[in-house]
Amino acid sequence: MKYPESVTVKNIEAAFAGESMAYIKYMYFAKMCRAVGDEASAIAFESTATQEVQHAFGHLDLLYPKAEMTPVRCLEMAIEGETYEYTEMYPNFRHAAVEEGNHAAVAEMDEQIEESKEHAAYFQSILDKAAKRFAALARVEEKHANHYRAALAQITA
Ligand SMILES: [Fe+2]
Ligand SMILES: [Fe+2]
Numbered sequence: 001m002k003y004p005e006s007v008t009v010k011n012i013e014a015a016f017a018g019e020s021m022a023y024i025k026y027m028y029f030a031k032m033c034r035a036v037g038d039e040a041s042a043i044a045f046e047s048t049a050t051q052e053v054q055h056a057f058g059h060l061d062l063l064y065p066k067a068e069m070t071p072v073r074c075l076e077m078a079i080e081g082e083t084y085e086y087t088e089m090y091p092n093f094r095h096a097a098v099e100e101g102n103h104a105a106v107a108e109m110d111e112q113i114e115e116s117k118e119h120a121a122y123f124q125s126i127l128d129k130a131a132k133r134f135a136a137l138a139r140v141e142e143k144h145a146n147h148y149r150a151a152l153a154q155i156t157a
Contacts, residue, residue: 012062013059013063015055016056016060019052019055020052022049022055023049023052027045030042030043030045072127072131072134075123075124075126075127078119078123079120079123082116082117082119082120083120085112085116086112086113086116086120090109091113093105094106094109094113
């Protein structure tokens, strides 16, 4: 991202958060409506939720431009986010929940800490495998390059 201090970048980040939350919230509302037999409202929430995803993607196109993204970068960013969740965010939130005696929140945050840890480890294992794959590809490319170089040397000799 070229302008990390820009007001517009901050606004796009906030808009991305809002649209993402709208998606989850509408899916949650759809579940509630369906549970009491209101299928029409459930469908209205689900179809609108799908559009919120597209709105969120539009913001992400600006925040993480395709030209700057690679699978490795995506995995690194995901690991970063999950690691922040289980090392800083949830431990801090958990601490506050303990102080306020909110046992349900403490238990829920303990679960989230475990889940985030698992997600980070999972992405890390995928990244490690990807690194091996890229190394193997690089070796093949090198072989090809050497082959072309030898062929070129013969022509120019
Ligand atoms: Fe929207
Ligand atoms: Fe996660």
